[in-house]
Amino acid sequence: VTSPIDESHLCDLQMANADDVEVAVQAAYKAFKSWKVELPSVRARYLYKLADLIDQHRETIAKIESLDNGKSLFCSRFDVNLVVNYIRSCAGFCDKCDGRTINTGANYLNFTKREPLGVCGQIIPWNFPIMMFAWKIGPALATGNCVVLKPASATPLSALYVCKLVQEAGIPAGVINVIPGSGRGCGNAILKHPLVKKVAFTGSTEIGKQVMIDAADSVKKVTLELGGKSPNIVFDDCNLERTVQNLITGIFFNGGEVCCAGSRIYIQDTVYDKVLEAFKEAISKLKIGNPFEEGVFQGAQTTPDQFQTVLDYIKIGKESGAKVLTGGERIGDKGYFVQPTVLYDCSPDMRIVEDQIFGPVAAGPMFSSIDDLIEKANNSIYGLAAGIHTEDLNKAFIVADRLEAGSVWINTYNDLHENVPFGGYKESGIGREMGQEAFDNYTQVKAVRVKLNTPSI
DSSP states (O other), X not given: OBOTTTOOBXXXXXXXXXXXXXXXHHHHHHHHHHHTTXXXXXXXXXXXXXXXXXXXXXXXXXXXXXXXXXXXXXXXXXXXXXXXXHHHHHHHHGGGOOOOEEOOOTTEEEEEEEEEOSEEEEEOOSSSHHHHHHHHHHHHHHTTOEEEEEOOTTOOHHHHHHHHHHHHTTOOTTSEEEOOBOIIIIIHHHHHOTTEXXXXXXXXXXXXXXXXHHHHTTTOEEEEEOOOOOEEEXXXXXXXXXXXXXXXXXXXXXXXXXXXXXXXXEEEGGGHHHHHHHHHHHHHTOOBSOTTSTTOOBOOOSSHHHHHHHHHHHHHHHHTTOEEEEOOSBOSSSSOOBOOEEEESOOTTSHHHHSOOOSSEEEEOEEOSHHHHHHHHTOSSEESEEEEEOSOHHHHHHHHHHSOOSEEEESOSSOOOTTSOBOOEETTEESOBSTTHHHHTTEEEEEEEEEOOOOOO
């Protein structure tokens, strides 16, 4: 494991292979037999205890996350706070996973039950390691499943640290199994194991498509949270000061390594220059650098490959004719730091407008009318999120209704809450994380129909 801050060696880990996956799956399968029939109140106590322990260790976990991932301590603390809140939310759902009765006439009793799936394979990315850990294990455990989870090979440390807290919380052995390893040697074995009944994957759209293919052999239930190229829309009647801060949060939070990042900033033509000027001034005040320094907002990119990809896309943008408002260069010669970058005067067919860059790079196209905007905003294979900035809520609701996106933020951005579902349209994924909808991913419905005899009395 290497630190993206200074490229130093942090530690060595055992790399799991297919044999390790077999051990983990068998452990989960054995534990499932008792975990699925455990009282919901008991499962809730375990999850509440785990949340309390993460809360107690939140600063340690945040610092591990920044050291391993490169994100600022500000971002890591945000992540851990959501983790605590979300696991507590899942604990509260344990005894809410119920069915319904169905009226088909006096001679029948019909009811449904929601039952757990079994062993769930979960593969998480490197951009939000501890948050994705919580998003995956929380609903799975609450509904009575057991998990085999593979953290990203670049960022396994926070998940492994929390394993200690899982044990301390008393969660039975085999309920949560964490196995660090590569996608090929470890991830593929999870996907293809016949005892794994559900796969949850967060990552790129390209790999997500392959996950669906691999899971099809045994018809596993699949949820995917994939890529995005989200439009962040600025109307001429917006609150400029607030909007600029939302633009910064939308693209530079977590170093732009956010699947729903507002990386296509559509600005109405009547305020285009004014918004860009204010945006540039606000960016100039951002502090970028060592995640552990006070006041740093943007840290390092997580991997050397992604770091180079970001720089390559900036070069592509320049060569295709886009102008640089600010940024565009590497910072320093050690670690994976990139200047916050905004490219403007962009045409819709430029790669910097179409492709997911996954870094602190925004493209700033222009629009003139709502119809023009909707056509441009929806012209994407992705549909994960969108932002709307206007003081006219009537207009905001109308535009939100026409956008092809799983999440639409109005006068805010990257504004997550544990009770609000998150997920995408189109090639941005299948299923939802968080909210009540997340629990549907981890249950199956059993219908029971009883024929009633007419009483003889």
